[in-house]
Amino acid sequence: MSNLVRLIPSQTIFFLCDIQSRFKDAIHAFPEVVAISNKMLKFAKVFGIPVIVTEQHPKGLGNTTPEIDLKSLGSLHLATVEKTVFSMLTPEVKVLLDSRKDVRSIVLFGVESHICVLQSALDLLQAGYNVHVLADGVSSCNKEEVPIALSRISQAGGHITTSESAAFQLQRDASTSTFKAFSNIIKEEKGATIQALEKLASYRSNL
Numbered sequence: 619m620s621n622l623v624r625l626i627p628s629q630t631i632f633f634l635c636d637i638q639s640r641f642k643d644a645i646h647a648f649p650e651v652v653a654i655s656n657k658m659l660k661f662a663k664v665f666g667i668p669v670i671v672t673e674q675h676p677k678g679l680g681n682t683t684p685e686i687d688l689k690s691l692g693s694l695h696l697a698t699v700e701k702t703v704f705s706m707l708t709p710e711v712k713v714l715l716d717s718r719k720d721v722r723s724i725v726l727f728g729v730e731s732h733i734c735v736l737q738s739a740l741d742l743l744q745a746g747y748n749v750h751v752l753a754d755g756v757s758s759c760n761k762e763e764v765p766i767a768l769s770r771i772s773q774a775g776g777h778i779t780t781s782e783s784a785a786f787q788l789q790r791d792a793s794t795s796t797f798k799a800f801s802n803i804i805k806e807e808k809g810a811t812i813q814a815l816e817k818l819a820s821y822r823s824n825l
Contacts, residue, residue, distance in 0.1 A: 623723065623748045623777060625787040627665040631696075631721050632658055633706055633742075634671045635728025635735055635756075639680035645729050646761040650814040652685045654755035654781045655727055657807045659687055661785050662694055664799045667725075670714060671698040672706045674734060706738035707745065715747075723748040725784055727755030732767035739771045749776040750784055754814040764818070780819065782811055 634655055642648050662669050669691055673681055681698075682688065688695050699710050706726075707715075715721060724747050726739060735756050739749045751771055758764050768778050779787075782804065789800045 623750075625723055625725070625750065625784060627667055627788050629720055629722040630665075630667050630788065631715070631718070631724055632662055632667055632669045633724050633726045633728070633738065634658075634669060634682075634686070635706055635726065635738060636672055636674045636679075636730075637683055637686055637728050638673055638676065639683045641679070641729055642683060644759050646757045646759065646764075647814070647817040648729075648757070650810070650817050651727070651729060651755060651757050652683060653807075653810040654752060654814050654818075656685070656687055657781055657803065657810065658725070658727060658752070658755065658785075659691060660803045660807075661788065661800070662691060664796050664803065665788050666694065667788070668694050668696045668718070670696050670706070670711055672701050672708070672711070672734075673698060674704070675702055676700055704734045704737045705741045706734065707741040712745075715745075721747070723750060725750045725752065727752040727781075729756065730758040730763070731756040732758050732763040736767045736770060739776050740774055743775050750779050751776055752781050752784065753778050753819045754780045754811070755818070757818055780815065 637655055696714055699708055701708050724742050742749045772778050
């Protein structure tokens with residue numbers, strides 16, 4: 619697989635991994651992970667990108683935190699899948715992906731970076747997808763785990779990027795009809811983006 623991989627809206631799905639209510643007080647910079655997730659959902663609506671959500675053992679860990687605005691996605695929200703395995707690539711998710719033959723790239727964000735995000739990325743890479751993990755959109759209970767997990771994903775062939783960089787790749791051209799809505803989101807989310815980068819990505823410059 620070539621290391622030169624571009625994000626194209628019609629070939630992309632967003633994966634939102636296990637951002638659940640019970641993790642609120644346990645995950646480092648949880649509010650920033652939520653903010654970046656909501657930012658990406660806004661971009662999903664602009665570009666028409668489907669979103670798959672998973673929940674790890676929701677009976678024990680709760681459902682997706684209500685601060686995540688899934689309802690606004692409408693039909694772009696393909697499914698919220700319950701799981702006990704750590705990888706997002708469950709049989710149900712695999713069926714959803716197999717039904718969309720044009721999909722080449724997965725943009726992955728959520729928790730925990732060294733467990734469910736890592737195992738999801740490795741499984742998706744093995745399945746032949748290009749995986750883009752948002753450095754400002756993933757975290758763990760112990761922040762020190764995060765750069766190690768991202769390094770492991772990168773070594774396996776994944777692409778470590780940021781929410782804004784990924785969004786600009788999807789937009790690509792300032793002359794298209796989506797640019798005004800895209801630009802408004804960039805402006806609206808500037809403060810949240812800076813805060814997330816400071817808390818989640820500032821200590822990863824050695825990757």
